[in-house]
Amino acid sequence: MSLNKITSRDVDFAKWYTDVCLAANLISYGNTKGSMIMCPNGYAIWEEIQKQLDAMFKKTGHENVQMPLFIPESLLNVEKEHVKGFAPEVAWVCYGGSEKLEERLCVRPTSEVLFCDYYKNVIHSYRDLPKLYNQWCTIVRWEKTTRPFLRSREILWQEGHTMHETSKEAMDETLRMIHVYEDFQKNVLALPVIVGLKTEKEKFAGAIKTYTVEAMMYDGVALQNGTSHYFGQNFAKAFGINFLDRDNKLCVPYQTSWGASTRMIGALIMTHGDDHGLVLPPKIAPVKVIIIPIGKEEEVSLAVNKVASGLNVTYKIDDSLKSPGYKFAEAEVLGIPIRIEIGKKDLDLGVVTLVRRDTLEKTKTSINVVSDKVQELLVDIQNNLYNRALERRNKMLYEAKSYDEFKSIAGSLPGFIKVNWCGDSMCEEKIKEDTGLKSRCILEEEESDGACVVCQKSGKYKVYFGKQY
Amino acid sequence: MSLNKITSRDVDFAKWYTDVCLAANLISYGNTKGSMIMCPNGYAIWEEIQKQLDAMFKKTGHENVQMPLFIPESLLNVEKEHVKGFAPEVAWVCYGGSEKLEERLCVRPTSEVLFCDYYKNVIHSYRDLPKLYNQWCTIVRWEKTTRPFLRSREILWQEGHTMHETSKEAMDETLRMIHVYEDFQKNVLALPVIVGLKTEKEKFAGAIKTYTVEAMMYDGVALQNGTSHYFGQNFAKAFGINFLDRDNKLCVPYQTSWGASTRMIGALIMTHGDDHGLVLPPKIAPVKVIIIPIGKEEEVSLAVNKVASGLNVTYKIDDSLKSPGYKFAEAEVLGIPIRIEIGKKDLDLGVVTLVRRDTLEKTKTSINVVSDKVQELLVDIQNNLYNRALERRNKMLYEAKSYDEFKSIAGSLPGFIKVNWCGDSMCEEKIKEDTGLKSRCILEEEESDGACVVCQKSGKYKVYFGKQY
Structure with missing residues (x-):
């Protein structure tokens, strides 16, 4: 497999x-x-x-x-x-x-x-x-x-x-x-x-x-x-x-x-998503937690059941015959927000290992507080995913004051470019012909503060342009 | 209206x-x-x-x-x-x-x-x-x-x-x-x-x-x-x-x-369903209870809110401008299992009126125990609907030992007729041609106890015949 x-x-x-x-x-x-x-x-x-x-x-x-x-x-x-x-x-x-x-x-x-x-x-x-x-x-x-x-x-x-x-x-x-x-x-x-x-x-x-x-x-x-x-x-x-x-x-x-x-x-x-596969925000993930037993000791399966019964979110236990390494990779591909690894070595210390899917960061947690820790982590993952995406997106938001600047950004940088626009479809069409970018949307809360980036007539709107799927 | x-x-x-x-x-x-x-x-x-x-x-x-x-x-x-x-x-x-x-x-x-x-x-x-x-x-x-x-x-x-x-x-x-x-x-x-x-x-x-x-x-x-x-x-x-x-x-x-x-x-x-409209079993009814205020006194609307907030099933309050009589008829057409009428006259006596949709029977109940009474009634309505349908259906189940008997029942009484059948499609086809009835199903738990009702060869199955939608 x-x-x-x-x-x-x-x-x-x-x-x-x-x-x-x-x-x-x-x-x-x-x-x-x-x-x-x-x-x-x-x-x-x-x-x-x-x-x-x-x-x-x-x-x-x-x-x-x-x-x-x-x-x-x-x-x-x-x-x-x-x-x-x-x-x-x-x-x-x-x-x-x-x-x-x-x-x-x-x-x-x-x-x-x-x-x-x-x-x-x-x-x-x-x-x-x-x-x-x-x-x-x-x-x-x-x-x-x-x-x-x-x-x-x-x-x-x-x-x-x-x-x-x-x-x-x-x-x-x-x-x-x-x-x-x-x-x-x-x-x-x-x-x-x-x-x-x-x-x-x-x-x-x-x-x-x-x-x-x-x-x-x-x-x-x-x-x-x-x-x-x-x-x-x-x-x-x-x-x-x-x-x-x-x-x-x-x-x-x-x-x-x-x-x-x-x-x-x-x-x-x-x-x-990342190179390991899907990453699902906890609030939309059909399964929030996957529990993977390491080893077949009775102690491990008792601990798996104990942890599972304490969770108040949707979870799955992967007790199939596949190797732990395979199961980890599979849980990552599926984008399950948290993976809990439960093995004898950890249990001897009274802990289990939690791996968050967004950062793949591992933490050891006392087996007695797993459910609280899971709740905390889920909130943190949800916020982190939004903030990470927001930060990345904001880095790809540009503003162009001249048409040369617009074309230069459009030709070299992925993302959206904000411009002043006169409202004439001809200018919109020209941008599409010259750069392949289409208008995304007019920002109703913002006002034009200069001439149309294409025709130099008076600007009416602030508009984002960008490539689209 | x-x-x-x-x-x-x-x-x-x-x-x-x-x-x-x-x-x-x-x-x-x-x-x-x-x-x-x-x-x-x-x-x-x-x-x-x-x-x-x-x-x-x-x-x-x-x-x-x-x-x-x-x-x-x-x-x-x-x-x-x-x-x-x-x-x-x-x-x-x-x-x-x-x-x-x-x-x-x-x-x-x-x-x-x-x-x-x-x-x-x-x-x-x-x-x-x-x-x-x-x-x-x-x-x-x-x-x-x-x-x-x-x-x-x-x-x-x-x-x-x-x-x-x-x-x-x-x-x-x-x-x-x-x-x-x-x-x-x-x-x-x-x-x-x-x-x-x-x-x-x-x-x-x-x-x-x-x-x-x-x-x-x-x-x-x-x-x-x-x-x-x-x-x-x-x-x-x-x-x-x-x-x-x-x-x-x-x-x-x-x-x-x-x-x-x-x-x-x-x-x-x-x-x-009946001549007043739909009748929905409580377990499938999207709305289990409709509350209809009678009159516009503040006392009435306070009681409506009190009763509503005490219910632990899906309910609707009909406080529209239509007349109470119209609202009653509408609740009946829609098949809502229980209607609660709340009016000043009842309230003066500390009661409200519950009307069950299956029998249209009215009962007065102390306003303090409405929720319990509703739960009881819902169970009772569910059971009554099943039993009523079962009894009616059982009265329309027949058994025919001879083909003449079969044709006589088929020609005069609605329902299903049970027969012994040899298993040959020709006999099934003949029944359909002669009477319009089709086989409903073979009863696997019952054994044939006589000759095929059509051809008189040895019976293999007990089968119900009936008209179908």
Whole structure:
């Protein structure tokens, strides 16, 4: 038995990434291009994400529903900007059994039109508002290039779709949900994300405003890790959704949608992982502690049971026939936050060995206080992972005052570059053509303090640019 | 405001069923034929089912994974019996964006072939066995006639797929899982199900043995409510799955699969529901208690808060502007097990009114012991629902000794008829042609005690026949 070798992340980051995905048994490649099998270790992380994020959705008043998998072609066509954005990348069902369908059905690439079609039938009065629905489901987008978790043809995600009486309420919801993503990703996934507004060019097809949560990976490349959209009345008008307001006046409601996917698992891997494999923040790790007995003495197995029964976090005992060295390496590949080694030599001194996954640092602890020490360490690992990622990311944040400076940084240093920007798509497009960098997001809390980095006209926004996955 | 009227179940059972589905806001019809929207009330029941059944799967050693949504045509074709059974009822994806696919993909109608394709790559040694995987997902079957929860083109379900070293282990697993379904349905859903073996004619396409959990609805019609299949080596051989056993000999593993779906919600409705709407067994009800204040006195709202904070089960307070009468009717339609009415008149006497949904019986209880009384009532309602359904079902179980007797019962009485059967499909087919009844299941614990009810040759099995949804 041997563990799959993992390429060093500083030698070949892309290869390192897929090596970790496979060595930690998170995924396996499916039979069709761009399809991915989520193996137990990968799916267990998704279950943890679902559980915790779903609780946050429910706490903010949302209910879960399930819309159909298929969208008839005519329904997808109702909102013009939306169909332009999605039609090129959907999978079309043309036959049911041996019968050719009268109208083609696409597998949902996102469900705005399905929710609108439903809301049209159930929203009649202000009393029916707000509608605060979410669904956990599979979507399909016919991507050309694919990569596990980051870009695949089939995606597991959640999508919230809400309807409101007023523009303000819908705007509040849009912001509330982007901050739920921010909170979850910072405090649970230990990802130091940047929240901002997408430019006109990068916003969601059919939206008025798109907010985004942008994470930066170990290699300085951005991962858009969740978005929240304000639609105003765009879809509602196209679908003829109306309600009688408090003054008995016929009005059109305001809409939002927001989604995040298994891509968050990709972000976890590429932010915290190292050359030994995955590193999971304790708050999202399905197993927090692995206990590995060294030797077969009865004393050891008694101590293993004693330590295990004292823990009040999820643990596993690896009492398989593999060698201790193999088990250590396996626990490291899997990213389990703490490994407890229990052997006779330590026990003679009344201690056991704790190894934290983030630093691989070993400490000996009295067997009587293991549980307290584990609690302490878990908190410390969670904080350390966030701070380590924050520090690394901050070192890759740049600011460019001139276009020459911008191009020089873009050409030599990975990361995000902050600039003043006039708001014109032409300038954004020029940056992309010249450097390959796309706008990440507009920083709404910061004001432009100089001329547009490209055209030198008056700057309107502070914007981050960066390469993206 | 008025609640949708519900047809009496004794007048038109089919209409009653859809009336309840819509009035309780469990579902809404989707835009395409046979598609269903699961509204919050319906989806919340599914979430409860998932949570509890998933815990039972994990307790029996299973892990969750996620296989792709699409099956390439060539992969579906590998196992001959299987493709014969499923090809006529799958949805075919022919285009990705504007590009015609070289090979059609079907949306999975079940995932045996996807799991086998995966297992082929990961099973090499007896050390890799057993594989005990499950997935919660959506499947598609292109049904001609559809009905909410019972038969739809898109189905939410779970499917377990396992691989084992020996035939005995696989057979044990097949039985273990049908008994997990039995346990869950009897003890949580309060459904008095019958467990048995499907006949050759009715078994799953590609299986050697199919066990089933058969429930009987209020109208005496059967609902197949979960199945567990033993495949032997059928699929494994077709897919070339091999492993080195403990003696270093190349062997073919043994396989099972088992699944249950949102159809269980249909069974809940059609077993426990009444003319007032849904009736949910306490153990599966997302909300166990609804508290309805009568009047706006401060005393009332103080009492509402006092009672609510004392409860240790999930509750809701309906303090909306609707009239108490409307709220009572709504709580009944939704099937909430207990309703607590709190009004000044009762409070003056130190009591509140509890109404149990199963019998609509009212009792007054001292406000100081509400929580204990609620616990007691919930247990009692759960037991009563099971016993009531059991008694009703038992009254619709018949035994026929001659074919004339069989036809007479089949023609006049709803329910299941037990017979001796020779095991020949011709006799089974004749029963179906003559009476419309299909075999439900072979009762493995009972022995035939006479001649086959059709051909009069020696009986081999005791079998139930009945109409089915």
